[in-house]
Amino acid sequence: MKKSHKGLSVATLLLAGIMTVTACGKNSNENTSPSQEASKAPAASKAAVSETMYIPIICKGFQHQFWQAVKIGAEKAAAEFGAEISFEGPETEEQVDKQLEMLQVALGKKPSAIGFAALDSKASIPLLQQAKDSNIPIIAFDSGVDSDIPVTTASTDNKKAAALAADKMAELIGGKGEIAMVVHDQTSRTGVDRRDGFKEQIESKYPDIKIVDLQYSGDPLKATDITKAILQAHPTLKGIFGSNEGAAIGVVNGVKEANMVGKITAIGFDSGKAQLDAVREGLLAGSITQNPIGIGYETVKAAVAAIKGEPVEKNVDTGFYWYDKNNIDDAEIKAVLYE
């Protein structure tokens, strides 16, 4: 009896301890998280005012530098329009469940609006419905959601962007031959759109080009091995398209490790230091860049407009650009590239 009492009290103590620790963790998170510091500063003076706009922004992950650039744009707009934002996302772009949890928590904080880049275009719909029911405007960014709930979607037209990559590929390999694709995932809107955009363009416009292999990975190490296997399986291959930063780095590494530099036309997507270096060194023929800073900026701008009840367009196309060795240092391109 005595023993069980002891066990119980120990358990209670432990539980209390854990709760204190988690509570502290939460507090310190909210106070010192670097993502919030910057945005909190301008809003701090207005914190007491009830009408301070609080806009949590949920991105797709930390794996790619792309999101850091989106964050810069969002912070810029937040400072400009006097909104308070937080910026978070799951560690990797496979964690659909984690992201939904973050959305749930964000909803619980009674925000003025939410910026959301869905990892899965359908999974979040029930939660978004909740947001709609409590009159919280949702701004979709980067990837759309298969629903009418978001007041607007600030994103790149990924299908068109990938079609441009396909045109460049066709041009560079001389309009015929075998090519392959390494796509970062099968389920996200960007993965699906870039895959289909590239594929459809090749199939409809270039009958002499054949896509002989299509594999998936956004993990640079895995994408490297995949690229090498593709090269091994198709000795007459002329080009490979990597659909995001991780996939493109993998393609570059794979081509390099297989000693096929110069024989394979590699085309990437997005930027990041590794891709920029690869373009400069000629390992990558070129790449498509989105305008991540613009995406972040437009998201917050649209959120502020929606909160104030101003009309917003259903789609904000943030644009995309082709860059290669020749234009990588042009001012217009430089502004949308990030390391």
Added chain:
Amino acid sequence: MNKTLVTHKSNRYPALIKSDFLQQLLAFGSLIVLVLVFSLASDNFFQFSNIVGILLSTAVVGVLALGATFVIITGGIDLSVGTVMTLTAVMTGVSITYWGWPIWAGLLVGISTGALCGFVSGVAVAKMKIPPFIATLAVMMIAKGLALVISGTRPVYFPSPDKGFRFSDISLDSLFNKIIPGFKIPNAVVIFFAVAIIGSIILSRTIIGRYNFAIGSNEEATRLSGVNVNYWKILIYTITGIFTAIAGILIASRLNSAQPALGMGYELEAIAAVVIGGTSLSGGKGSILGTVIGALIMSVLTNGLRIMSVPQEWQTVVVGFVIFLAVYMDIIRRKKAS
């Protein structure tokens, strides 16, 4: 007391070696069959460049699996190897790129980080009596978080000077080629096999290995015979940590960058390789050679399926079935033996 343990062991040892040998023969046989099947299925499979590619793609998970073998033989498990690998890569990157330390010092920082993480897991398991699954789960999350914090959530790129030794040369240059021209086997592959030989020596020729098996077969009996089980356990987890750090250095140098968000899931691939290689998750049985073969089976399988352009979703399904098959064959064989 000590004496009984010794005689007990000397009785048991030949049998152990024998059954291990059989298991390895079986695993090696499956590897050969796989290679044969893929060679017949595609002309592009059995080529020097592809075999080297397979070996290179085995190196990272292979070294992780080698490390995990030690802990698994004690009857424990180490779930932290994937993210500790990432943390060591990040620490190596930060010290070389941001602090400007020479490469050897960066490697030392990486190895120490891995050893420290292993030590923490070891202390948690041995002294604090936290079950290995939970202790290493905690370390897994701590390492994952720290890797993101320390790197500032962005990849750390290594400098690549035009002249002199580059960090990426650790994995991708070929010392082998300089000794025997024409055989361009990347260093990562050589390191993988070197680490395997060292691991094998530790496991079969040193006291660490002997106590490792003893703890795994019967921890209580080992303790009762006067062995300081806690001490050896902590040492074994630390060794796993050091092996993990070597994998971290390999992945960082192959990607010429430390990617802080990678690593989750690699621990399961490593454990799968260990298990396919015939090491028992209940401890007391296993070998380094088995793990090497297990890791090779995994990468031959993925490479072969990729070359045959099997859709990726199905590749994962097939690997899952192979794990089933490998472990089940092991169970049948052991039933027959007893």
